[in-house]
Amino acid sequence: MTIYSLYIYDRHCNCIYYQDWHRTKRPRTAVEGGLLPAVSAAVYPKADEPAPDAAAGPDWRHPRNTLNSATGVVVAVNDDAPRSPLPPPRASSPPPAQAPSPSAALTFDEEAKLVYGVVLSLRNLVRKLSGRDEQFVNYTTSTYKLHLYETMSGYKFVMLSDPKADSLRFVLRQIYAGPFLEYVVRNPLVPMDSREQGIDNEFFRLSTDRMIRGLTVFE
Amino acid sequence: MAIWGLWVINKAGGLVYQRSFGDGLPHLTSNEYLVLAGTLHGIHAITARLSPTGTSSGANVISGETFKITILLTPTGTKFVLLTSLAENTADTVLQKVYEAYADAVMKNPFHTPEMPIRTEGFDSRITTIMSS
Structure with a gap:
């Protein structure tokens, strides 16, 4: 059991934060202009590298x-x-x-768009099938499980974990109620809703990392 | 513990069989079911590509807050989709039985055209038996 990755999207469909842990198949760095700055240093296009x-x-x-x-x-x-x-x-x-x-060669910006597309389509599918305002919660494949938590303000927290994990919605809610509110919403240096910049900062990354590593499903 | 719907989606993403049981979920028009089946077919293909570790199957179970969608993909690309309550734990066995009934009553029927909507009385009655057991 483990946890693979965390994506956060704002209500304008932009990926504003990304972090991963036990991924064996890493995405390639995003292409120039495909990703906002301050999302994740690991996948941001490296312009100043010669080779x-x-x-x-x-x-x-x-x-x-x-x-x-x-x-x-x-x-x-x-x-x-x-x-x-x-x-x-x-x-x-x-x-x-x-x-x-x-299939091994998805760049990060492509991957982020696919994740958002799947989440949005499933949300609409579930809403249509249930006939009321029901939320999509998670789906399972043979190798991973995708969890979704959507806040009232339209932020979508998406987490990929081991397929045998229980619902991790409460964890996503905890990230929102804890590190996200403390180090993003209450941080005057982070422009929220800017459509130009992600929310990555040292405190948020560290405190999210600590929270995820402390979970029993993380190992 | 309840089963609310059964779909059969052909390998091109077309809905070839749809039946609702009980009224746990609202009944939609056949046009809406066609659109939803097409969407599900597309999502299923994308979910297989998003795997963080090696190759993955497509989505097997999709859960909402009050119901779940269980998908059985056969080697030929036909999908059997079962809409059930969250607590239903026999979805996989039911889908296997439906697959068996499909092989017997649909594929062996000389009057059935492959990939076309299923209008076979034998399949209908087999499904009724499976769902009532």
Whole structure:
């Protein structure tokens, strides 16, 4: 049992916060302009890096890198050759067979939009089927479970966890009632509802992290 | 413990069978059911791509506050969807029985066109038996 990730969206459909924990399949960094600033430093496009694959880990979709990691020949040949374009060997490198598959290559902004789209469609589906103002709560697949908590002001808290976890709606409510109110709503330095900037700040990130790591489902 | 509805969605996302049981959920028009089935088909495909760890199936169970949607995806792409109360714990076995009835009464029926709406009396009566047991 574990917890994978947390997304927060505002009422204008923008992703304003992201954090992840035990993900084995990380999203690629967002493309330029696809993501607001101050959402998550980990997935924000890195403009000032000269070579993106040197800093952000090996780019497995690149045909040359895939070849090198699969054969290992080029790495052993010549010490004088410039090594810098080659990725450093990683313990957790994925098998080359699955590396070029397009499903592993979602950028973060695409992923965030898909999550929002699924949540919104399911919300409308549940509302239509029940015939009243009923909320969508969660869904389960074979590898994860997605939970939704929506506040009165239209903020949507979305969490991905292990499929065997119970409903984590109360956790999302706790994040809202605790760290979110304390370090975002009551923080004069965070522009709420700006449509130009996320809500990421050190206090909120730390206190959310501490809360999630303290849960029994986190391990 | 209650079952409120059964849908069969073909591999293209079209609703080929829809039946409501009891009145736990409001009865919608057949046009609305068609739209909802199409939406569900799309969502199901996207949920498989959002997995944070490796490859995933599509959504199996979708829960609201008072009801849940259980989805059985067959290897051929046909989806069996059951709308039940949250406490219902036999949804998976019921769906397996429905799949069996579908194989027997629909797929073996020479007058049935694949991927088209199911108008087979035998299937209707088999479903009635499954739901009343």
